[in-house]
Amino acid sequence: MKKTMLLFLLVFTAGAMIQAQDKPVKFTAEVSTDSILMGNYFEVKFTLENANGQNFEAPDFSENFNVKSGPNFSSSFSMVNGDMTQSQTITYYLEPRDIGSFYILPASVKAGDEVLETVPLEVLVVPNPDGIQQTPPNQMQQFQFDWGSPFDMNLDTPFKDLQPQPLPGPQLKEKLVPQKKQRKTTRI
Numbered sequence: 001m002k003k004t005m006l007l008f009l010l011v012f013t014a015g016a017m018i019q020a021q022d023k024p025v026k027f028t029a030e031v032s033t034d035s036i037l038m039g040n041y042f043e044v045k046f047t048l049e050n051a052n053g054q055n056f057e058a059p060d061f062s063e064n065f066n067v068k069s070g071p072n073f074s075s076s077f078s079m080v081n082g083d084m085t086q087s088q089t090i091t092y093y094l095e096p097r098d099i100g101s102f103y104i105l106p107a108s109v110k111a112g113d114e115v116l117e118t119v120p121l122e123v124l125v126v127p128n129p130d131g132i133q134q135t136p137p138n139q140m141q142q143f144q145f146d147w148g149s150p151f152d153m154n155l156d157t158p159f160k161d162l163q164p165q166p167l168p169g170p171q172l173k174e175k176l177v178p179q180k181k182q183r184k185t186t187r188i
Helices: 002-020
Strands: 026-031 035-037 042-049 053-057 065-080 083-096 100-104 108-111 114-117 121-126 142-145 153-156
Touching (some): 026 121, 042 108
Parallel strands (some): 035 121
Antiparallel strands (some): 026 042, 042 083, 065 083, 108 114, 142 153
């Protein structure tokens, strides 16, 4: 029984992988914002869809940005009504070093026999005299478990607004302390 089930899963997975290869392979880059206030950071994602990637080469960020976090790796696989999609994402959080217009240069990855590159992305860094703090939108909506490279896992959760509440304890009743009567005294 176990061998039959294992064989079925193996054939099913192989068929799904062959079907996924019919989809176009994409390698894209995106930033969480194309303009940012100085003193804040933003997210850069490199995503490979419908292929397994090897030899990923990130651009050199060191000239214009400080790397706050990254590379963070995640992957997804989904099958809906026999339609399979897969993706691998590498995320960096970058903090600009100066005010101006900067480019995120292309990243590259090998997918099958091809080497794919992303297009350069422009990021505008503007002064921040009021010290306003911004957080990339996706950063606020994720849990992040860091088990070390390459097994970082980001989990979206619908419970992001819930805060742990203390458990209710026994209700303490207010002790009533009898009030002393004040006497009125009259001196004669």
